[in-house]
């Protein structure tokens with residue numbers, strides 16, 4: 001038991017430390033601002049992840065634990081109605097008090113108590129489970145810290161570089177179509193290792209034979225879609241997608257810019273020339289779907305994506321580590337889905353409405369976080385996350401877009 005908890009202590013210290021390290025280079029002002037209702041301030045992320053350990057681990061399971069500040073239970077609650085009424089999401093940017101220093105002090109206290117506690121034999125198994133959930137939760141928020149800071153910086157006309165550079169240039173590879181045999185396939189988490197409730201239970205699905213592209217769609221390929229009138233052709237778009245294009249007067253992905261006659265893209269290290277061979281990123285589901293239709297292809301279902309990743313992993317580039325990949329699957333419960341017990345039951349299941357599943361992981365995902373069964377989910381119009389496009393198809397090889405609009409699914 002001691003050895004298990006020793007490993008957990010090390011992991012706890014490492015993951016909690018990484019969250020604080022991510023704010024290096026950011027000012028307290030950077031950390032307090034909120035760019036839009038969907039994106040939260042860095043200070044809020046640092047506080048909310050601490051709230052998780054205090055409210056869902058220490059208070060219910062650690063005898064004698066004293067809250068740091070009783071008002072924090074409401075202030076840093078995201079959406080757990082069973083814990084109390086949360087502070088409104090869209091107003092997180094007004095929380096200039098408590099100050100960042102206070103939030104960091106709270107983090108230190110909670111970490112200190114939890115690490116001491118893990119050194120004893122008084123940690124019940126159900127608390128250990130919740131610590132595991134809390135660490136996965138913290139890693140999710142680490143990715144959100146990066147995407148939310150990027151959203152914030154993109155709205156500043158100075159287009160500042162926020163953090164250290166991303167990994168180096170990607171080596172371009174030509175797209176291949178990988179043939180996957182259909183039949184009965186097993187999907188979802190089984191066995192040892194952590195998984196969220198929404199990845200369970202493992203179950204069988206029937207798949208037709210299908211093809212999936214070896215590479216993610218690149219900026220160069222997506223630029224071709226733009227230059228051939230992709231954003232001006234309503235026949236390519238879902239009805240909701242076309243409304244979204246028209247309402248937002250959209251002509252390119254979220255962080256692209258064409259002022260001055262050259263395509264540029266904003267990133268965490270500022271505005272830079274568009275890299276043609278990098279995967280197109282920060283596209284909505286609507287854009288991914290329209291692009292696939294223009295290519296005479298479609299998006300994979302999440303079951304196809306998982307089966308392909310399990311059976312032919314080595315034939316694909318960037319299944320993990322570049323962009324989350326939109327799937328055509330609605331975010332719904334697996335057969336036999338059972339939410340986690342207690343407040344953690346609010347973690348995933350109640351969001352199974354109106355969202356699409358994304359698979360893989362991104363360059364912003366925490367180290368070691370990716371797994372083949374992981375189900376990310378966002379509304380179809382979301383594009384401030386690192387979301388990209390992998391194509392799929394059924395029968396014939398989709399052809400290059402000589403005449404846009406031809407469907408060959």
Ligand SMILES: [Fe+2]
Nearest residue numbers: 048078137141
């Ligand atoms: Fe959260």
